[in-house]
Amino acid sequence: MIKTNKKIAKNIILSLENVSISYGTFEAVRNVFCNFKKGDITSLIGPSGCGKSTVLRSLNRMNDLIPNCSLKGTVLFDGTNIYDKRVDPVEVRRRIGMVFQQPNPFPKSIYENIAFGARINGFTGDMDELVESSLRKAALWDECKDKLNDSGYSLSGGQQQRLCIARTIAIEPEIILMDEPCSALDPISTLKIEETMHDLKKNYTIIIVTHNMQQALRVSDMTAFFNAIEYEDGDGGKVGYLAEFNSTKKIFNSPKEKITQEYISGKFG
Amino acid sequence: MNSLYYQKRLSRNIGDKFFTSLSVICALIAILPLIFLVTYILYKGGSQITPELFTLEPNPPGDDLDAGGINPALVGTLIITTIASIIAIPVGVGGGIYLAEYSRGGAFSRFIKFGVNVLAGVPSIIAGVFIYALIVSTKILFGSMYSGLAGGMALSILMLPSVIKTTDEGLKLVPNELRYASLGVGASMYTTILKVTLPSAFRSIATGVVLGIARAAGETAPLIFTALFSYYYITGFGDLFYEMGSLAVLIYNFALEPYDAQNKLAWAASFILVLSILSVNIFSRILAAFTEKTKRV
Amino acid sequence: MEEKLTLFKNRKRFGIEKNIDIIFKNTALVLSSFVAIILLGIILVVFFQSFESFSRYGLKFLVTSEWNPVKDEYGAFTAIYGTLVTSFLSLLITIPLGVGTAIFITEDFVPKVFREIIGSFVELLAAIPSVVLGLWAIFVMEPFFRAFFVFLHNFFGWIPLFSTEPSGRNSLLAILILVVMLLPIVTSIARDSLNQVPKKLRNAAYGIGASRWKTIFSVILPAALSGIMAGVLLALGRAMGETMAVTMIIGNSNAFSWSLLSPGYTISSMLANQFGEADGSQVSSLFYAAFVLMILSLLVNIFAQWLVKKFSLKY
Numbered sequence: 001m002i003k004t005n006k007k008i009a010k011n012i013i014l015s016l017e018n019v020s021i022s023y024g025t026f027e028a029v030r031n032v033f034c035n036f037k038k039g040d041i042t043s044l045i046g047p048s049g050c051g052k053s054t055v056l057r058s059l060n061r062m063n064d065l066i067p068n069c070s071l072k073g074t075v076l077f078d079g080t081n082i083y084d085k086r087v088d089p090v091e092v093r094r095r096i097g098m099v100f101q102q103p104n105p106f107p108k109s110i111y112e113n114i115a116f117g118a119r120i121n122g123f124t125g126d127m128d129e130l131v132e133s134s135l136r137k138a139a140l141w142d143e144c145k146d147k148l149n150d151s152g153y154s155l156s157g158g159q160q161q162r163l164c165i166a167r168t169i170a171i172e173p174e175i176i177l178m179d180e181p182c183s184a185l186d187p188i189s190t191l192k193i194e195e196t197m198h199d200l201k202k203n204y205t206i207i208i209v210t211h212n213m214q215q216a217l218r219v220s221d222m223t224a225f226f227n228a229i230e231y232e233d234g235d236g237g238k239v240g241y242l243a244e245f246n247s248t249k250k251i252f253n254s255p256k257e258k259i260t261q262e263y264i265s266g267k268f269g
Numbered sequence: 270m271n272s273l274y275y276q277k278r279l280s281r282n283i284g285d286k287f288f289t290s291l292s293v294i295c296a297l298i299a300i301l302p303l304i305f306l307v308t309y310i311l312y313k314g315g316s317q318i319t320p321e322l323f324t325l326e327p328n329p330p331g332d333d334l335d336a337g338g339i340n341p342a343l344v345g346t347l348i349i350t351t352i353a354s355i356i357a358i359p360v361g362v363g364g365g366i367y368l369a370e371y372s373r374g375g376a377f378s379r380f381i382k383f384g385v386n387v388l389a390g391v392p393s394i395i396a397g398v399f400i401y402a403l404i405v406s407t408k409i410l411f412g413s414m415y416s417g418l419a420g421g422m423a424l425s426i427l428m429l430p431s432v433i434k435t436t437d438e439g440l441k442l443v444p445n446e447l448r449y450a451s452l453g454v455g456a457s458m459y460t461t462i463l464k465v466t467l468p469s470a471f472r473s474i475a476t477g478v479v480l481g482i483a484r485a486a487g488e489t490a491p492l493i494f495t496a497l498f499s500y501y502y503i504t505g506f507g508d509l510f511y512e513m514g515s516l517a518v519l520i521y522n523f524a525l526e527p528y529d530a531q532n533k534l535a536w537a538a539s540f541i542l543v544l545s546i547l548s549v550n551i552f553s554r555i556l557a558a559f560t561e562k563t564k565r566v
Numbered sequence: 567m568e569e570k571l572t573l574f575k576n577r578k579r580f581g582i583e584k585n586i587d588i589i590f591k592n593t594a595l596v597l598s599s600f601v602a603i604i605l606l607g608i609i610l611v612v613f614f615q616s617f618e619s620f621s622r623y624g625l626k627f628l629v630t631s632e633w634n635p636v637k638d639e640y641g642a643f644t645a646i647y648g649t650l651v652t653s654f655l656s657l658l659i660t661i662p663l664g665v666g667t668a669i670f671i672t673e674d675f676v677p678k679v680f681r682e683i684i685g686s687f688v689e690l691l692a693a694i695p696s697v698v699l700g701l702w703a704i705f706v707m708e709p710f711f712r713a714f715f716v717f718l719h720n721f722f723g724w725i726p727l728f729s730t731e732p733s734g735r736n737s738l739l740a741i742l743i744l745v746v747m748l749l750p751i752v753t754s755i756a757r758d759s760l761n762q763v764p765k766k767l768r769n770a771a772y773g774i775g776a777s778r779w780k781t782i783f784s785v786i787l788p789a790a791l792s793g794i795m796a797g798v799l800l801a802l803g804r805a806m807g808e809t810m811a812v813t814m815i816i817g818n819s820n821a822f823s824w825s826l827l828s829p830g831y832t833i834s835s836m837l838a839n840q841f842g843e844a845d846g847s848q849v850s851s852l853f854y855a856a857f858v859l860m861i862l863s864l865l866v867n868i869f870a871q872w873l874v875k876k877f878s879l880k881y
Contacts (some may be wrong), residue, residue: 295663426604542698
């Protein structure tokens with residue numbers, strides 16, 4: 001028993017144990033257990049209001065920025081509960097990077113956008129090389145190698161998002177979190193970002209929130225389906241929970257839960 | 270592998286602690302004297318308040334036993350700010366209507382907006398100097414020199430930019446749909462403005478204007494050589510053309526007197542001035558917060 | 567209404583209503599141009615009144631500090647120096663304090679309720695009349711700082727700024743009361759500019775592991791800089807033109823001294839102090855000084871407006 005646990009633990013990079021997240025008195029997600037495997041792309045899907053983005057933001061303590069947000073349970077990363085009082089959230093975010101829903105480059109040059117993060121993480125190597133390799137990995141190099149000194153805002157929306165991915169790669173995180181990275185983008189840019197994710201898979205663990213089931217099917221190895229149910233006390237409020245977590249293939253082809261079946265076949269959400 | 274644990278010795282954590290404490294200290298240095306200032310004014314001035322204060326004339330400095338009251342200054346402040354409002358509100362609201370409703374962002378309106386901002390930045394004493402040159406020294410108002418009327422004019426110059434700005438901004442907050450609705454049934458522009466747009470922006474404009482009046486009531490620099498000062502009761506309409514006292518100038522004059530009785534009068538006048546200005550401000554804030562809440566629901 | 571009575575026979579508006587519309591529009595137009603007329607009027611009147619003094623002393627007026635109504639010799643250097651030195655030094659103290667306070671109330675060091683209370687309290691203070699601040703400065707601030715000024719003189723007397731025995735009313739007190747006046751302006755404008763920085767920029771910095779103050783210094787402050795700068799310039803304009811509190815505490819002396827501990831003068835305090843009883847060419851010289859003050863504050867204001875226009879809407 002213990003042995004198998006250890007064996008699994010070897011491949012598990014991040015695990016949620018009985019995690020509940022609340023905003024003030026309002027509980028957003030309840031009792032989530034979930035293990036993320038190293039090197040996998042995991043999708044979090046589910047109807048709006050099911051708390052999938054809340055869960056994602058809790059994985060590198062971005063929720064700290066939201067007033068009144070509190071978390072119960074443990075989030076284990078590298079053998080440490082990142083919600084332990086002794087943990088430095090800045091340190092966590094350096095090893096678990098994040099790409100946001102809206103592209104958010106800094107109002108600096110393309111070059112500086114990448115160099116900034118690397119520099120604050122204490123990067124001492126060849127900055128030009130790092131910028132180039134990060135942009136290459138994010139499949140943006142060819143499009144912007146001649147205008148590295150232009151503002152990050154001179155790029156198109158899709159390019160800006162890939163710049164944000166490059167910026168995150170440049171700090172060499174172990175995990176990259178992506179919060180609906182394509183929801184603000186056109187189909188062609190979306191396709192490019194998905195290709196980028198495939199390339200990144202070799203070196204990074206990726207956890208992505210998406211509202212697009214086709215995207216989940218295309219990019220991910222594992223899929224977690226979140227759903228929302230009404231409170232038992234029935235005052236109309238809803239709380240999110242993890243309904244099913246399995247390999248993407250199984251989730252989409254032979255889901256165990258009826259509710260998953262209904263969701264992926266488009267009956268609600 | 271470096272640990273995830275918080276490390277005190279890390280330069281970034283030391284820096285963060287340092288700057289956080291620095292900003293706390295800044296806030297304390299900024300806030301504490303200000304709290305002290307307000308409580309001191311209210312305490313020191315409040316303890317001088319007597320019923321006679323509101324009814325008597327001030328005695329000329331020199332008699333250290335009894336300074337009298339501030340009735341003429343109180344009435345004078347009311348009159349001068351009223352004159353200023355009578356001039357500044359129609360002009361300002363009219364100008365604001367033009368900027369918000371008629372102008373289409375052309376060169377003229379941009380120039381006027383620029384002018385409004387510049388006029389708002391003109392030192393208040395310059396307004397006094399201007400009215401002195403234009404009205405006081407020329408004796409153009411039926412031969413009178415220093416007068417309450419001149420003081421009111423000087424104050425109106427200071428009020429004007431804020432009235433225009435609040436009107437302009439208040440009207441711009443009115444949704445265009447409302448205008449289209451009125452114009453769409455064939456109402457003319459002036460009917461639309463008077464019957465639809467102005468009424469729905471009334472509260473925000475009124476708040477801004479009242480705040481502007483409150484600020485003007487405390488202005489001193491434009492009055493010291495336009496309205497000057499007077500120790501005597503204001504008894505009739507004709508007094509508008511003579512020197513007129515005001516709370517602000519009374520504070521200025523009596524603060525610099527070496528006599529304790531006059532100093533106390535200055536504190537009492539400060540109390541009345543600060544209390545009324547602060548209550549107008551707080552009341553309008555509460556009103557604004559309340560309006561916002563009801564709108565959201 | 568009348569249209570209804572005609573049963574829509576004539577949908578054209580009556581001439582009279584059309585005329586009212588035109589009159590209304592033109593009245594509004596005329597009223598709005600009053601601003602320009604007054605502004606132009608102020609500039610022209612002050613300029614022409616100062617003409618006599620200007621033609622007599624020319625630009626020498628700006629660099630000599632003799633002010634002698636008996637000999638009819640006028641130079642405004644003391645007042646100009648006082649205006650510049652009090653406004654710039656007070657700003658120098660106010661900027662870090664105000665921006666520091668603004669950061670304190672925009673970050674989440676304390677719960678939001680407290681921050682909002684502090685914020686609105688600071689704004690309320692901007693409403694306190696300056697003459698009341700002057701009164702407070704005379705009777706509370708001056709005694710409070712007396713010992714400190716003696717200390718300053720004893721230990722830093724070798725610096726020209728502190729080289730004289732502290733007098734009861736002096737430039738340093740004027741600077742301190744200006745700080746009290748400017749703090750609300752700088753703090754509230756800095757707070758507004760910081761709040762306007764899009765949240766996604768903060769997320770971006772935190773998301774790649776920047777610490778709080780790294781984020782503030784490298785991302786948030788640069789993005790808010792133009793707004794803060796404009797606020798600082800507005801405060802500078804206010805400081806240069808501020809009259810009452812300064813007049814009451816600065817000592818009003820035309821004898822020039824580098825030291826902040828001796829009595830000084832500013833242009834506006836000179837105007838407040840002398841205008842009422844001046845005559846002859848002294849009046850013209852005072853108008854000349856007023857003209858200088860006006861030009862200074864106009865330049866600062868126009869620069870502030872230009873800055874706002876140039877750098878706003880960048881994100």
